[in-house]
Amino acid sequence: MSAIPTLALRAVSKSFGMTVALADMTLELFPGEVHAIVGENGAGKSTMIKIMTGIYQPSSGQVEIGGAPVVLSGSKAARLRGVAAIYQEPMVFPDLDVTENIFISATDAGLILDRRSMRRRAEALIDRIGMTLDVDREARGLTLAEQQAVEIARALSQDVRVLIMDEPTSSLSAHEAAELRRIARSLATAGVAVVYISHRLEEVFEIADRVTVIRDGRHISTRPVSEVTPQGMIADMVGRAVGNYFTKMPSAAQQEVVLSVRGLTRTGVFEDITFDLHRGEVLCMAGLIGARRTDVALSLFGVHPATAGELRYKGQAVRMTSPAQAIALGIAYVSEDRRKLGLAMPLPIRSNISLATLAQYLSPLGLIDRRRERDTAMAYRERLNIRAPDVDMAVGVLSGGNQQKVMLAKWLAMQPDLLIVDEPTRGIDVGAKAEVHDLIRAFVRGGGTALVISSDLPEVLALGDRILVMREGRQMGIIDSARATQEGIMAVATGQSEAA
């Protein structure tokens, strides 16, 4: 292709503090193409979108539009240059109607709203993308697919040249997803450069002209889709060198079944999850964004009770309806979202560790026994190697890895039988990862049982005795980790092959 790219990234890098999110990224988008971008969770796709839409500024490198270098200072600047994005979670204004949503960021129009002509143009735009939608309806109550249509219409209202679609179909039904792909295709035919980011590889093969694979913030390959095989693509996505810090340890699994799950379903979220969890076992749940692994965990922990299926815990049939019930049964859940659901950032390490077990620290008068609280915190600091000079330090000032350990300490202090850990090592450095792995192994060797959700495939392989792979709310199979490979898991998670 010799044409001038509509938008190009030239050696763009982006780092946040010490973390490099994007390194030396180069990408060219041409008018009329659907360009798919694929990569594992955390490969740097979101950062790349945010740079193209002006939300982030590159740390180094250059963004070019129409061959000329530009600085996109904010999303308004990007929109003015014809770059728009729609996301998995649409960005609509629930209180405004469809027409107003479409024209809210119109920059070329006059001061006074001409409601009638706006309405007409809104209808024309909705019509152009082949939807039927009442343009006078409030956006509150629209389905996700309709909200996305509103966002696409908003982009089209401003002469869009690059349309970025970030996981647009992951929450849509099959019918709606097909509709959306048709819209994307027709926009490309009209000369728009469409960036299509998706975990559904079959979608990529259906609509993309070219595919770029990125991994760990780096560009791996860009090829016409006709020259790519699913296997080749998956190999590119996962093909990093596995360091020696992930050593496989022998399984500590025993005979006793601690948790038995049969046909667990939460209508519209996940369905028919079935597995047995043995004492001393580590079961890992693998899958991509939208696989609904966290939803299964939240359901086991009683946050969002399941609507069907059976749970047997230590041989007793139970119905989990609240976290308090789960905790009373000895189940702990370590959230993936440290900031929102995990830690009280301004509170000291000591108070965070005692938070889930506060009743144990009460003196006869009902006051908190600070000395005992402090002793426990010190013991865990020692055991988990939390690097903090004092347990009275606020958790918020610790590094991510140390925060993660405080969060684990909080739940280990409860001495649970079953520990559910969601993304235990996301965003922490390699050394801390290995320490967290050791902790989980020590926990199961001591008679505990662990269910670990992780998107980090080497971690899944090293830590898990067995691997449960999910895809879009369904259990694709359980693989013995001794026989599993990264490519194998990814193929199952993307629906390219059946689990053995």
Added chain:
Amino acid sequence: MTGLFHRLSPQGLRILALLAVILLLLAFFASQIDGYFNARLFSRISGSVAIMALIATAQTLVILTRNIDLSIGSVVGFTAFAAGNLVSSNPEMSALLLVLFCCCFGACFGAVNGLIVAYGRVPSIIVTLATMAIFRSLLVEYSDGKSITTNTLPAWLTEFPNMPVFTVFGLEFRAAFVAALTLVFAVHLALTRLRPMRQFFAVGSNPEAAEMAGIDARRVVFSAFVLSGALAGLAGLMFLARFGNITVVAGLGFELKSVAAAVVGGVNIFGGSGTVIGALLGAVLVDVIDTSLVRWAIVSEFWREAVLGALILLSVTTDTLFTRRLVAWRAARAHARREAALNREARP
């Protein structure tokens, strides 16, 4: 009729319901109080609504952007005092200049609030709680313990509120009321027809999406506070003209009344939806109750505040329950229609 019910927005329904409640209340008080309906009732309520409607509108602008302005009473009081001071020492000054002065004076207070809220990122409830007290103390300092009295004001100012403009069915519409209504309708038109004003709704409805859509949310919030301050300044002028005697406690308690009027009028306290027409009707409702309770022997004067509080609770609770039901019901219906359409497509 059912067709109309489906078409009407929750806001439209809200306004109809408010009108009905006002009429019911009037009927109720008429049955309880001898000689309730007289010429003075209308002039008293309309005179008070002239001020209330302006502060309710000012409050609405701020609430739409998901903020609140508790300092509004202090701004009204301060402006009334400063304007009174200015006009008593320059009795010959033009009315237009005085109006401009009040607008700008109030807008300055609004700008202080807006700067700290929008650019300092401090929650508006904290900022305006603090400025409510600070502005009031500044007024005490500025007034030096003195008060403005009616006899120092020029006659054209004190006579303005009672100047009859036109009469409909024996009801005399006076200048202050007409001026306030005109202003409210002007703001209503601006909110619904001016492009920049639509951004108030967008920012209040979904701040994150507003940012993504290229809207400068901080500037929008700042403008809301400045506009609101200007309207509060005008309310101060009305206050001065109506009462003439201004002390340092002028406008005390207006924050509660303005929030009550806006919320009762269907303005969502979480921002993003509401109309100033609703807020105007809310102000009328609040005033009808306020004025009538004084004359209703059964309820002690001290209960008026409590009735106002109860009214806020009642309207917000019913609003939340009712609107949520309505939206859910409409979504379910739309979903059923879609499914039916899909089924028809599937069967050739």
